[in-house]
Amino acid sequence: MPKKPLLLLGLMSGTSADAIEVALATVSANSPPKLINHTTRPLPKALRAEILRIAEGAPASAAQISQLNFRLGHAFAEAALAALRQFRVSPKRVALIGSHGQTIFHQGRPVPFLGHPTASTLQIGEPAIIAARTGITTIADFRPADIAVGGQGAPLVPFADYLLYRHPKLGRVSLNLGGIANITVIPANAKPSQVLAFDTGPANMLIDALVSHFTHGRQHFDKNARLARKGRSIPALLNALLRDPYLRQPSPKSTGREYYGAAYLKKLLSLAPKYRAHPNDLLRSVTLFTALSVVDALHRFVLPKTKIHQLIVSGGGAHNPLIMAQLAAALAPIEVLPSSQLGIPEDAKEAYAFALLAYETFHHRPSNLPKATGASRPAILGKISYAPPR
Ligand SMILES: Nc1ncnc2c1ncn2[C@@H]1O[C@H](COP(=O)(O)OP(=O)(O)O)[C@@H](O)[C@H]1O
Numbered sequence: 001m002p003k004k005p006l007l008l009l010g011l012m013s014g015t016s017a018d019a020i021e022v023a024l025a026t027v028s029a030n031s032p033p034k035l036i037n038h039t040t041r042p043l044p045k046a047l048r049a050e051i052l053r054i055a056e057g058a059p060a061s062a063a064q065i066s067q068l069n070f071r072l073g074h075a076f077a078e079a080a081l082a083a084l085r086q087f088r089v090s091p092k093r094v095a096l097i098g099s100h101g102q103t104i105f106h107q108g109r110p111v112p113f114l115g116h117p118t119a120s121t122l123q124i125g126e127p128a129i130i131a132a133r134t135g136i137t138t139i140a141d142f143r144p145a146d147i148a149v150g151g152q153g154a155p156l157v158p159f160a161d162y163l164l165y166r167h168p169k170l171g172r173v174s175l176n177l178g179g180i181a182n183i184t185v186i187p188a189n190a191k192p193s194q195v196l197a198f199d200t201g202p203a204n205m206l207i208d209a210l211v212s213h214f215t216h217g218r219q220h221f222d223k224n225a226r227l228a229r230k231g232r233s234i235p236a237l238l239n240a241l242l243r244d245p246y247l248r249q250p251s252p253k254s255t256g257r258e259y260y261g262a263a264y265l266k267k268l269l270s271l272a273p274k275y276r277a278h279p280n281d282l283l284r285s286v287t288l289f290t291a292l293s294v295v296d297a298l299h300r301f302v303l304p305k306t307k308i309h310q311l312i313v314s315g316g317g318a319h320n321p322l323i324m325a326q327l328a329a330a331l332a333p334i335e336v337l338p339s340s341q342l343g344i345p346e347d348a349k350e351a352y353a354f355a356l357l358a359y360e361t362f363h364h365r366p367s368n369l370p371k372a373t374g375a376s377r378p379a380i381l382g383k384i385s386y387a388p389p390r
């Protein structure tokens with residue numbers, strides 16, 4: 001029963017809410033999946049501002065959240081259509097879209113709510129709009145199904161990491177540096193049940209927040225670490241940052257803007273005078289903290305038990321030379337590689353992963369790794385919005 005390869009489109013907007021990443025991939029029953037093309041579409045400014053406002057926990061009415069859900073659906077649909085035009089691929093040829101959506105709230109561990117321990121997560125960007133405007137069946141809202149079986153709903157990318165990076169002889173860690181940093185540990189020749197994954201702490205979120213603060217919103221990130229490089233790192237401040245209790249928390253664990261958002265920025269700014277840190281000194285120290293929080297996680301939870309040869313880095317933070325240099329220096333002889341060296345562009349990895357998750361869901365197959373999310377069992381992730389009949 002030979003089957004033609006299928007085209008899949010993945011859509012991703014992470015906690016940084018900087019852009020929509022679009023990845024085009026092919027899958028077929030008897031060969032490994034392949035990434036064909038990818039592109040980045042910036043999020044309209046007003047949309048980004050509203051996402052960040054709500055994701056930071058500002059008061060928002062049901063009306064605003066509902067409207068934002070649909071507006072974002074249009075933004076995702078437009079990103080998909082523009083990307084397909086750019087790739088010169090007709091939407092009619094695409095079998096399936098996997099859309100992560102935009103996280104506006106994530107509480108992976110149950111906390112008391114109305115007298116009951118409750119975990120929940122909310123990714124918006126209405127898939128019915130994406131399906132209707134593109135004519136492509138769209139699978140979205142992947143995380144709740146994992147929470148429904150006791151998991152944290154995150155991380156979900158480890159399924160794809162395992163598929164893409166498992167190696168018969170090399171122990172590998174896949175590190176994604178988005179707003180938050182997360183790792184997937186894939187021992188040499190691992191079975192899915194041997195894969196460990198969790199959020200290690202902040203990636204670009206603190207750096208971006210400091211840059212926005214110090215430039216009064218004129219810049220949103222520290223391009224190529226230009227600002228941090230003008231500062232000096234302050235060891236005592238760095239040590240204080242490394243005492244962050246999140247780093248010590250055992251996995252499964254996941255985090256987000258709820259912890260590393262506005263309140264954390266306030267804490268950083270209040271530490272600066274005590275350590276006589278100028279803005280760029282604070283930025284450099286926080287950039288090093290970001291890299292060292294990953295190193296800490298590896299030393300604390302991974303390297304004592306697992307032989308690791310390579311750290312494969314994706315996400316926007318892979319473009320930050322200071323983070324990459326610090327990782328390489330602290331982890332030698334582990335080889336630190338940007339994911340593009342293995343054929344997956346840094347900015348395409350997560351969108352690609354959600355295309356692959358959609359494919360599993362469409363075939364009624366589970367794609368959470370219970371050991372990574374803490375779920376009690378496998379779950380088929382996501383909800384399907386069918387394309388309108390042709
Ligand atoms: N050239 C660069 N130099 C430094 N940082 C960069 C560069 N390019 C991207 N980034 C960082 O990557 C972030 C976006 O990363 P991304 O993987 O899209 O995260 P998310 O998944 O949270 O949206 C930006 O906000 C910025 O901090």
Ligand SMILES: [Mg+2]
Pocket residue numbers: 013014016017018019020
């Ligand atoms: Mg992004």
